Amino acid sequence: MLRKTQLYDYHRAHAKLTEFAGYDMPLWYTTTSEEHMAVRNASGIFDVSHMARFEVTGGQSTEFLEGLVPTAVQSQQQGKAFYTLLLNDHGGIIDDLIIVRLQSDRYMVVVNAANAQADKKHMLDHAPSGLQLVDRTEETAMIAVQGPAAQSSLQPLTDLDLSQLKRFRSAETKVLGEDAIVSRTGYTGEDGFEVILYNATMENPGGALKTWGKLALSSTPCGLGARDSLRLEAGLPLHGSDIDQNTDPYQADLSWVITAEKGGYIGEGALSTYKEHGPTFIRRGLVMDSGIPRHGFEVVDESGPIGEVTSGTFSPLLRKGVALCKVKRERSAYGTEVGVLVRDSRQRAAITKPPFYAESLYGWKRQKGN
């Protein structure tokens, strides 16, 4: 029996459904290309309620999280949302996640659905007595509003002045009268928001369905198909495909999350060794001349195999195949010409720094027209 989100009734009526991380989720409503382009050019909405949300409170919550992630927590201001990693003792990535510092000793931890139980166990195993870790997944819904028009789509639903909310900032507010956390974050490369809605249960999803319905008047509902093609075009890794328990932050090309002067967290010892030696393989982006790269395809050069595609897709913007891959570090320089074995034929590709689109034209850094 698949789990459902609070917005399931909408998806069942409007989308092609697919199983993802044990949930029955929308794959697409119209077409992945259309939904993808709606996010790049205007605004799209995604049901991301399947992601798990843990609220961490108690006097030791900062010290607790400080011990779990390589990013300094203490120096994050209240209202900050930051991307970081949960590491195991070997420095391998248990999950990537967003932590929202709601108050000095109250946090919302948002993790991937597929890893929710593993993350929860890892956190509970290291929780000091007196710390409260409450799983809010089933009593909250989460909707992402993404794209250059995301702010104008969401603004009518809240009194919070969204123009004052900077990227990677969060605020507790109300959305359609219900308690909510609004963060200027996302998984598409675009400007946008992720909204956690309280008081939304399966039995009584009222606020969540109403919010989704209102947003759908000005934003395009998007399924997991577009979510994947958008994050790939932006070069954002997917845990379980591009990074996993056997990938350390240096291999993952995510070492920027490590706060240099910080110590005393799980995996720290292993990381100093990795830093010294440097990774054998490193995560990179690549753009194909022709053909669509898929998970597991071999990356080669004249010397033979040098790596493999960890996830790939067709980029609706570039009209070309793009991928994230892991390649030998000595062959990982941007611009390196490589081959990708697409079934029985070798196709030309170039190691490319994501995002794969021009940042002057697309993505959250683009110039705002004024």
Add this chain to the structure above:
Amino acid sequence: MEVHGYQIVEGLLYTKEHEWAKPEGQLVKIGVTDYAAKTLNDVVFVTLPKVDAKVEQSKSMGTVESIKAVSEVYSPVSGTVTKVNGALDTHPELVNSSPYGDGWLVEVTPSNLTAERKDLLDAKGYAEYLGSLMSK
């Protein structure tokens, strides 16, 4: 005719892998069905054999890809490729908009059509087969 919103054209021959074959004189035109195209969602890339290539019944002769997925195309008949739909290089979406028309894939000279015909379904048979898939 239409089954659960999927178009089926009378007079064509069908496979259970959702390809169609249309005998036209000495030649057979080949494509994928509306069901195949809609299930893939949006077709963005098509790989086809070259002219003069030999294709074999039920063997892969190419791929039709959407953003998310790859689908093998199995040839409904054996033969030699005489024509390839070059329009799909730049407009693969024709497979979605016109699966039985402008979205055709290849044309072949069949080598064993009389014998191979019995392995293919007519429109009615394919409609029943689709219906059985839907009721699962």
